[in-house]
Amino acid sequence: MGFRVVFIENKVNMKIKLDNIVIDNGERESWIPINDVNMIVVDNIQTTITGRTLCLLAQNNVGLIICNQEHLPIGYYSSYDNHSRISKFIGFQIQRNKEFYDKLWKDIVQSKLENQAQFLEKYEFSQDVINSIRAFKVEVVDGDITNREAHGAKIYFNEMMGESFSRGNDEILLNSGLDYGYTIIRSYIARLCVGYGLNSQLGIHHKNEYNRFNLVDDIMEPVRPIVDLFAYKLLKNEQFFKAHHRADLVNLLNHKILYKNKKMYLCNMLEDYVSDTAAFIAGKRSKIIFPEVNNYIGEENEV
Secondary structure: OOOEEEEEOOOOEEEEEOOEEEEEOOOOEEEEEHHHEEEEEEOOOOOEEOHHHHHHHHHOOOEEEEEOOOOOEEEEEOOOOOOOOHHHHHHHHHHOOHHHHHHHHHHHHHHHHHHHHHHHHHOOOOHHHHHHHHHHHHHOOHHHOOOHHHHHHHHHHHHHHOOOOOOOOOOOHHHHHHHHHHHHHHHHHHHHHHHOOOOOOOOOOOOOOOOOOHHHHHHOHHHHHHHHHHHHHHHOOOOOOOHHHHHHHHHHHHOEEEEOOEEEEHHHHHHHHHHHHHHHHOOOOOOOOOOOHHHEEEOHHHO
């Protein structure tokens, strides 16, 4: 599996030569071995991509995110069911009963709430709010039928950005950063789910019949506060959401984090995490190790 995330913000032509992705801007060509790449983000609507390139991207399980003229990710292209045992894993997903998924969702929500509390601690927000979120964590029951996740999210974002903050307000700069960062991580996890034979439509808690990525949205919940941590640091003193901010958010996949007592890239951590989730659903692991905000390290030059 590749290790590079390619961010394209200028008009280029993408093609394949000798198993290399060739990025041609009209003046020079950049060659990147396709085996080195795990995701490409195209943030220029004048970029052209050959059909052969799309075929090779799918064959090598390289994800492709397309952004619109407002620089917002609006499309994701990936390989289709390229795992040799896809039907077997779908069987595991279908055979698991509601009790199994309700217990797993409880673990996911508790992990997310703990990471939200850790985020607020890092920036020295109100201890009362931190205590409340941790109290919600203790109160979570199987299936989170009392909706502790939503209660925690409300006071979490209000503490971070003020009582008037709304996640649905596109005019708030941080929302743009969060949405962009979430989409990058969501797309990356979707690619991993395909690679490990999981059907991303069969969710743990999310059950929207129109959502192709129900399972992805479930799996990424504990990771969201890690995106929050970086996006908040990146944008808290900024007035505009610029190209270099978008590139920085894409590069979050190349930041370091401690996971299972090992220092690794965030993209590698996500692969381990999705692999563990697949093995847990298949009955080959007894538990899932969730990533923690406190274990986020940062960029390589910060380590």
